[in-house]
Amino acid sequence: MSKVAPIDQRKSEHIQICLEEDVRSAVKTGLERYRFVHEALPEIALADVNLGLSLFGKQLSAPILISSMTGGTEEAGEINARLAEAAQETGIAMGIGSQRAAIENPSQTPTFSIARKMAPNALLFANLGAVQLNYGYGIDECRCAIDMLEADALILHLNPLQEAMQIGGDTNFMSLAKKIEEICKKLEVPVIAKEVGWGISERTAKLLANCGVDAIDVAGAGGTSWSQVEMHRAPDEFTRELAATFKDWGINTADSILNVKKVAPKMTIFASGGLKNGVDIAKSIALGATLGGMTGLFLESAMISTEKVVETIELVKRQIEVTFFAAGFSTMNEIVGVGLRPTPTHPPTPTRPNQYP
Numbered sequence: 001m002s003k004v005a006p007i008d009q010r011k012s013e014h015i016q017i018c019l020e021e022d023v024r025s026a027v028k029t030g031l032e033r034y035r036f037v038h039e040a041l042p043e044i045a046l047a048d049v050n051l052g053l054s055l056f057g058k059q060l061s062a063p064i065l066i067s068s069m070t071g072g073t074e075e076a077g078e079i080n081a082r083l084a085e086a087a088q089e090t091g092i093a094m095g096i097g098s099q100r101a102a103i104e105n106p107s108q109t110p111t112f113s114i115a116r117k118m119a120p121n122a123l124l125f126a127n128l129g130a131v132q133l134n135y136g137y138g139i140d141e142c143r144c145a146i147d148m149l150e151a152d153a154l155i156l157h158l159n160p161l162q163e164a165m166q167i168g169g170d171t172n173f174m175s176l177a178k179k180i181e182e183i184c185k186k187l188e189v190p191v192i193a194k195e196v197g198w199g200i201s202e203r204t205a206k207l208l209a210n211c212g213v214d215a216i217d218v219a220g221a222g223g224t225s226w227s228q229v230e231m232h233r234a235p236d237e238f239t240r241e242l243a244a245t246f247k248d249w250g251i252n253t254a255d256s257i258l259n260v261k262k263v264a265p266k267m268t269i270f271a272s273g274g275l276k277n278g279v280d281i282a283k284s285i286a287l288g289a290t291l292g293g294m295t296g297l298f299l300e301s302a303m304i305s306t307e308k309v310v311e312t313i314e315l316v317k318r319q320i321e322v323t324f325f326a327a328g329f330s331t332m333n334e335i336v337g338v339g340l341r342p343t344p345t346h347p348p349t350p351t352r353p354n355q356y357p
Contacts, residue, residue: 030254221250278319
């Protein structure tokens with residue numbers, strides 16, 4: 001009997017593990033290295049702060065992204081419905097989990113397509129694993145994922161380390177950049193390349209920019225570690241020990257943003273990976289990101305109700321607004337590249353010389 005769990009079972013296990021276990025990376029986001037300069041005389045009114053922006057032809061009320069989470073099970077469908085309804089009400093963007101489950105089992109389609117039903121005007125991102133392009137997927141499957149959601153863009157996620165942790169994982173990432181480039185040329189909507197929690201290096205950012213992707217979601221280390229998630233669902237001690245080894249692996253979120261800005265300064269960047277609140281999103285924007293994505297906070301809220309998700313989004317939005325206000329900025333454009341200072345490092349407290357021979 002195969003040890004490889006069906007996709008729907010795996011998705012269900014992922015949800016439960018993320019809710020019940022400590023799956024945080026041992027790496028910090030890097031955002032803690034920066035602080036905004038507080039302005040006691042900001043010369044603006046809080047009411048003047050405008051977080052609105054336009055992206056991929058849609059208007060957003062704030063630079064907040066409900067990052068890709070789930071789909072493919074009945075429980076996941078309910079979560080997507082609540083998240084999408086909240087995204088519609090608050091005017092923010094949303095991505096969904098990998099749609100491979102629905103492409104291989106069309107009966108799972110409603111667990112994804114519910115997002116567009118509940119959010120007819122929202123900016124929605126479809127999602128497939130980029131590595132599937134080396135396992136028989138092509139432009140038809142990409143279009144299927146987009147049509148399923150009536151999506152505004154397609155995420156191709158990159159998760160080599162996670163695949164290496166799974167029994168029967170898809171680990172052939174050979175010559176994948178060329179296939180991503182072909183999808184970018186043929187697809188009618190923007191393509192977003194997304195890591196899942198270990199960040200983006202300068203080399204990868206340059207490769208992706210050359211492929212022609214429209215945006216990069218850096219998903220840096222500092223939040224959920226999918227090696228830790230896989231550790232909790234590992235079928236044997238060997239795999240558990242293997243996964244545990246990589247708790248402190250990855251490029252943190254702040255450095256990932258800077259890596260992309262260095263080699264592809266015009267690239268649209270989504271920041272995700274351990275962002276805890278609106279201050280972290282504001283820091284990410286100041287470093288060069290367009291959106292800040294979060295998962296855990298919204299997943300916990302979605303387990304309660306749509307109203308709780310809306311409440312959470314409004315709190316994060318207000319946190320960003322107050323950050324802008326207290327730092328003296330009223331728009332997104334004003335804060336990019338300015339306003340942040342490295343956190344001072346404190347040298348060790350000097351000790352008195354030994355007074356005795």
